[in-house]
Amino acid sequence: MAESLLTVENVSKYFGGLLAIDKASFQVRTGTITALIGPNGAGKTTLFSIISGFLPTDDGRVLYDGADITTEPPHRRARRGVARTFQIVQPFAGLTVRENIAIGSHLWQRSRAAALEAANQVALSVGLGAQLEAPAATLTVAGSKRLELARALAIAPRLLLLDEVLAGLNPSEIRDMVPVVRELTARGMTILMTEHVMQAITALAEHVLVLAEGRIIARGTAQEVAADPLVVEAYLGRGAARRITAGSSHA
Amino acid sequence: MKTYWPIVLVVVLLAIVPFVTTSNVVLNFLITTLLIALVGQGWNLLGGYGGQYSFGHAAFFGTAAYTTAILQVQYGINAWLGLFAGIFAGSLVGAVIGVLCFRSGLRGSYFSLVTLAFAEVLRIFSSVTPITGAGVGTLIKLDLRPEAFQFQSRVPFYWIVLTLVALSLVTVRAAENSRFGAYLVAIRENEDAASALGINTFAVKLAAITLSAAITGAAGCFYAQYFLFIDAAIAYGPWISIDALLAPIVGGAGTLFASLLGALVIKALGEATKLLSGDAPGLDLVIYGLVLIAVVGLAPRGVAGVLTALFRRPFRAQPEGDNG
Amino acid sequence: MLSPVILIPAVLNGLMAGAVYALVALGLTLIYGVLHIINFAHGALLTAAMFAAFFAFTLLGVDPYLAAFLLGPLFFAIGYALQRFIIGPAAHGEDRNFLLVTLGLAIVIENALLYFFRADTRTINLPYAFDVIEIGPAFVAMPRIIAFGAVIAVAAALWTIMRWTDTGKAIRAVAKEKLGAELCGINVAHIYAITFGLGTACVAVAACLLIPTYYVNPTAGEAFVLIAFTIVVLGGMGSIAGALIGGLCVGVVESFSSIFLGESLGQIGIFIMFIVVLLARPSGLFGARP
Numbered sequence: 001m002a003e004s005l006l007t008v009e010n011v012s013k014y015f016g017g018l019l020a021i022d023k024a025s026f027q028v029r030t031g032t033i034t035a036l037i038g039p040n041g042a043g044k045t046t047l048f049s050i051i052s053g054f055l056p057t058d059d060g061r062v063l064y065d066g067a068d069i070t071t072e073p074p075h076r077r078a079r080r081g082v083a084r085t086f087q088i089v090q091p092f093a094g095l096t097v098r099e100n101i102a103i104g105s106h107l108w109q110r111s112r113a114a115a116l117e118a119a120n121q122v123a124l125s126v127g128l129g130a131q132l133e134a135p136a137a138t139l140t141v142a143g144s145k146r147l148e149l150a151r152a153l154a155i156a157p158r159l160l161l162l163d164e165v166l167a168g169l170n171p172s173e174i175r176d177m178v179p180v181v182r183e184l185t186a187r188g189m190t191i192l193m194t195e196h197v198m199q200a201i202t203a204l205a206e207h208v209l210v211l212a213e214g215r216i217i218a219r220g221t222a223q224e225v226a227a228d229p230l231v232v233e234a235y236l237g238r239g240a241a242r243r244i245t246a247g248s249s250h251a
Numbered sequence: 252m253k254t255y256w257p258i259v260l261v262v263v264l265l266a267i268v269p270f271v272t273t274s275n276v277v278l279n280f281l282i283t284t285l286l287i288a289l290v291g292q293g294w295n296l297l298g299g300y301g302g303q304y305s306f307g308h309a310a311f312f313g314t315a316a317y318t319t320a321i322l323q324v325q326y327g328i329n330a331w332l333g334l335f336a337g338i339f340a341g342s343l344v345g346a347v348i349g350v351l352c353f354r355s356g357l358r359g360s361y362f363s364l365v366t367l368a369f370a371e372v373l374r375i376f377s378s379v380t381p382i383t384g385a386g387v388g389t390l391i392k393l394d395l396r397p398e399a400f401q402f403q404s405r406v407p408f409y410w411i412v413l414t415l416v417a418l419s420l421v422t423v424r425a426a427e428n429s430r431f432g433a434y435l436v437a438i439r440e441n442e443d444a445a446s447a448l449g450i451n452t453f454a455v456k457l458a459a460i461t462l463s464a465a466i467t468g469a470a471g472c473f474y475a476q477y478f479l480f481i482d483a484a485i486a487y488g489p490w491i492s493i494d495a496l497l498a499p500i501v502g503g504a505g506t507l508f509a510s511l512l513g514a515l516v517i518k519a520l521g522e523a524t525k526l527l528s529g530d531a532p533g534l535d536l537v538i539y540g541l542v543l544i545a546v547v548g549l550a551p552r553g554v555a556g557v558l559t560a561l562f563r564r565p566f567r568a569q570p571e572g573d574n575g
Numbered sequence: 576m577l578s579p580v581i582l583i584p585a586v587l588n589g590l591m592a593g594a595v596y597a598l599v600a601l602g603l604t605l606i607y608g609v610l611h612i613i614n615f616a617h618g619a620l621l622t623a624a625m626f627a628a629f630f631a632f633t634l635l636g637v638d639p640y641l642a643a644f645l646l647g648p649l650f651f652a653i654g655y656a657l658q659r660f661i662i663g664p665a666a667h668g669e670d671r672n673f674l675l676v677t678l679g680l681a682i683v684i685e686n687a688l689l690y691f692f693r694a695d696t697r698t699i700n701l702p703y704a705f706d707v708i709e710i711g712p713a714f715v716a717m718p719r720i721i722a723f724g725a726v727i728a729v730a731a732a733l734w735t736i737m738r739w740t741d742t743g744k745a746i747r748a749v750a751k752e753k754l755g756a757e758l759c760g761i762n763v764a765h766i767y768a769i770t771f772g773l774g775t776a777c778v779a780v781a782a783c784l785l786i787p788t789y790y791v792n793p794t795a796g797e798a799f800v801l802i803a804f805t806i807v808v809l810g811g812m813g814s815i816a817g818a819l820i821g822g823l824c825v826g827v828v829e830s831f832s833s834i835f836l837g838e839s840l841g842q843i844g845i846f847i848m849f850i851v852v853l854l855a856r857p858s859g860l861f862g863a864r865p
Binding site for chain 2: 612613661664665666667670671672674675676678679680681682683684685686687688689690693694793797801804808837842843846847849850853854855
């Protein structure tokens with residue numbers, strides 16, 4: 001396996017005249033958790049859509065496990081082992097939780113019975129065991145997020161793209177989710193996650209990328225990135241970093 | 252896993268009918284009902300399970316009907332071979348339309364409109380081109396021999412259409428129990444999420460429309476043999492495209508017996524209106540239109556939904572299992 | 576075959592016919608642009624309006640062009656009621672359901688007309704319907720010219736309503752962002768109904784413009800359904816200018832395919848164009864949402 005499971009090389013994306021992603025380049029090392037953070041509108045979900053194949057790039061390449069997947073459709077990437085969750089959950093509303101997950105399991109299980117059985121296991125691993133028969137439409141936000149995760153896990157991915165999997169969860173729900181995510185790397189998975197919840201990022205991410213206005217403006221550990229004045233300005237506005245340090249030196 | 256016993260039960264019950272009555276009225280009613288059920292079962296696979304609402308299923312019905320008719324009339328081909336040729340031709344049209352529409356990513360209402368346009372193109376074309384008899388239509392010569400797929404009595408016709416319906420039920424149930432069926436439903440529920448899970452949505456939809464066209468095409472061939480006359484309006488007319496979707500929607504689109512239940516309801520309604528109002532054209536279709544609106548508005552899961560709601564209640568305490 | 580003597584009348588007649596198509600399409604694109612639904616009942620409503628115009632003339636002696644002022648508001652009311660009390664409630668907000676409900680409505684209307692008035696084809700005898708005006712090498716029938724002018728007038732009126740009136744602004748708001756409009760206090764169900772009413776009124780006016788030269792029977796409007804859809808797809812869902820230009824284009828295309836393929840196949844040209852356009856651009860030529 002390559003040292004970097006995912007390499008994004010000089011990817012740019014235009015929406016009409018708007019440059020949404022500006023020459024983004026980074027690598028995600030195999031077996032690690034990398035967080036992609038940035039203010040709203042920075043382009044995080046756009047990047048995810050590009051990596052998972054839902055949006056074409058206007059420039060640059062996406063490499064997965066050494067192979068150039070830039071022009072491959074989403075289902076092909078899924079078969080290679082790239083799974084994603086959606087920021088706005090996309091359950092198969094008319095199906096039960098187990099049937100939802102089974103759709104994922106079916107990628108490797110042809111038989112319906114085997115897929116449903118495999119779905120049971122995946123559901124247990126994310127704590128959805130009690131809701132296997134519930135219609136997906138009746139889940140709470142926390143449950144829907146777990147289902148989103150379970151479905152992605154069901155295709156046995158090696159690269160997992162988590163798009164704000166903690167959004168909408170209250171603090172105790174977040175505390176419950178964090179170990180679930182951490183445990184995934186123990187199983188050999190590589191994770192790229194976007195998040196706004198800083199406590200989760202500091203707890204989980206070994207490497208952090210900061211995206212602002214389509215450009216990656218900082219990289220490092222969570223501590224390094226939080227101290228970076230460019231990052232502070234991206235979130236709080238021009239001059240904020242200076243003002244903060246000036247304010248703290250007067251205190 | 253869903254079992255095949257309900258199909259066996261229904262088919263056996265229906266098979267008994269000719270032993271219970273010799274009334275031609277009853278037989279004719281059931282034959283036309285089963286015919287519509289067959290047409291609709293094809294639609295049900297693509298529309299009910301797959302969520303792709305075709306408004307032009309006549310394209311498959313008519314192509315199959317014309318194929319078998321023309322092969323017999325102009326080339327002297329045996330009618331049974333014509334049946335297979337017709338089904339094949341219908342599926343081919345399904346595959347072509349599928350490739351064109353799904354390759355382009357046509358979805359939703361646009362897909363419905365394009366299928367309607369295809370059916371219209373075929374209708375206009377067949378109403379002027381000589382091979383189909385143009386405005387006059389195609390008449391299959393009366394030849395009451397079983398080898399020619401024509402029978403003196405209605406009973407053999409009944410067995411045949413019942414067999415075709417049974418086969419279509421078995422096919423759909425098999426799909427329900429297979430990965431293909433699961434993938435098809437996933438596409439209906441959320442096509443993007445489906446492709447994120449590794450589903451080649453184009454391939455699945457293409458297979459669905461081809462199979463759907465084959466089933467509806469079989470109905471077209473049967474129609475040709477039973478009525479011995481088709482023209483552009485019959486083969487490709489809106490009436491068949493409407494029946495194709497009306498039956499399964501009334502019955503509960505996306506369930507196994509939707510088309511059969513729905514066909515029974517609408518044909519029964521049709522007969523009832525004829526009894527009450529005489530043969531004035533149009534009234535039965537008015538009723539159909541009202542039924543469609545009523546079902547969509549009041550009972551979106553159709554007859555099947557109403558029945559399951561009625562029978563599920565006493566069993567609320569038990570786990571739901573596989574929605575068998 | 577392609578001499579100006581043939582071409583110019585073909586183009587002119589295509590434009591005139593296209594103008595009426597455009598008006599029908601205008602109604603459809605308005606409804607789609609705001610409600611985001613494809614109104615399958617559009618053709619049937621056109622047929623109903625044609626019957627109304629027919630009887631207005633034969634029973635009440637009302638000139639069809641004057642009848643437009645009567646039937647326009649009447650069909651506005653009918654369209655409003657249909658959307659407010661039947662279509663809206665029955666569809667539960669789902670796109671697929673709108674499609675089916677309007678289809679059901681189309682079936683009901685067309686067959687009710689069939690039941691009450693039989694399938695006979697009727698025409699009216701308007702004394703000045705055969706007056707022609709000479710434009711270059713072409714002789715264009717007077718009704719067609721009136722129709723052309725009327726369509727431009729209606730389009731201008733609609734555009735003015737959309738641009739300058741409060742209702743128009745509300746309609747545009749709902750079209751852009753339904754939830755936001757609702758939060759601003761706009762009654763979305765009411766706006767939907769008004770839009771549907773406007774679209775139906777367009778169709779009523781078109782009917783009045785058609786009957787001096789067109790026949791009336793229960794399936795007359797059917798022919799216009801797909802043509803109207805083609806235009807809307809071509810011109811962009813929700814675009815008034817698009818419907819106008821698209822209508823004129825389609826009229827010309829039909830005119831030409833009639834010359835080359837014969838009368839009965841003329842419509843095929845339109846349908847094939849429809850299919851080709853949608854296959855090439857699955858969201859329509861200018862459209863965004865499918």
